[in-house]
Amino acid sequence: GSGSGGTGLTALVPVDPARPLAxxxxxxxxxxxxxxxxxxxxxxxxxxxGAVRAGASRELTEALIALVRGSEGARIAVDWAPAAGVPEHCGTGPVAFSPGDLPVLREAGARYLRAEPSVPVRITGAVVRLRRPRPYGEGTARLRVLAGAEVPYVRVVLAEEDYRTAGHAHLAGLPVRMRGRLESRGGFRQVTGACEVVPVRVDDEERDRLMKWLGEGPGDPDLFGGPEAGADGAPRG
Structure with a gap:
């Protein structure tokens, strides 16, 4: 619930199997x-x-920030089922967070983000931007993630052939799939060591939906890095 005088939200969950999660x-x-x-x-x-061992995470700090932001504070309490009793090392009183805690919660979230380990992923995404400094060689792509990772966008450095594959897939209205390691660098999510980059076949309805999103969504319309760039990322002369 929120601070005194505010509104409350109650979630009722069964003892089994939700008790360990609670x-x-x-x-x-x-x-x-x-x-x-x-x-x-x-x-x-x-x-x-040390709080990580108890279950603290960047996602939890973000959730607490969302609860507290714009309010006078938030209180979180768990009422344990009398028949099951209070679990070991768990109290019964509420935990309160105030707007004064927001700067620390943001600091903690940034700390968790920087410390996140890289994890292997197999990502499917729609190409929303391609950029490379020369008309040949490797380049950088920005993908809107459709499957494989719980992040909205990633950046990935692609070898020349993979870069070309990503460009052709975009022009055909197709997403791409690749393997790599998901990392956090400077606040951006990046896939490193990308390999097995292939276009993903979708039905006509899904392709039309994807093309419409790319045309109307928040993706950068300057796909190839500049209005004077060609479909392979090379400047037009």
Whole structure:
């Protein structure tokens, strides 16, 4: 719920199988609260590293920011089923976050983002931008992720042949699929070591929908890096 006088939201979940998830969330929220207090008392963010073991994450800090932002504060509480009792190491009182906690939560989210390990992925995405400094060689693509990773966009450096494949797929209204490792660099999600880049066949309806999105959506209409660029990324002379 929100601070005093605000509105509340109650979620009822069954003891089985949701209880372990509720326990994990309860411990994670308490760990974040303690880490925020530690940061405000000492100026150090290291308590957020230890909070990961309790379930803290970048996604949790973002969720807490969304709850608190624009309000006087938010309180989170778990009422345990009397028949099952209170789990070990879990309290019964609410955990509160205030607007004054927002800067620390944002710092923690940025810290988690920088520390995220790279993970192997097999991504399918629509090409929304291609750029390379010369009319040959490797280039950079920006993809709107359709499947394979829970992020909206990624950047990827492609070898010359893969870059050409991505350009042809876009012109044909087709997404591409590739393997690589998903990393976070400077706040941007990037796929490194891209390989097995191939166009993905879709039916006519899906292709029309994709083409419409590319024409109307937030993707950069300057697909090939400039109004004077050709379909292979080379400047027109």
């Amino acid at each position: 326990v994990r969330l309860h411990r994670a929220v308490h760990a974040v609260r303690e880490a925020v207090d530690h940061r405000r008392a000492t100026g150090a963010l290291d308590a957020f590293d």
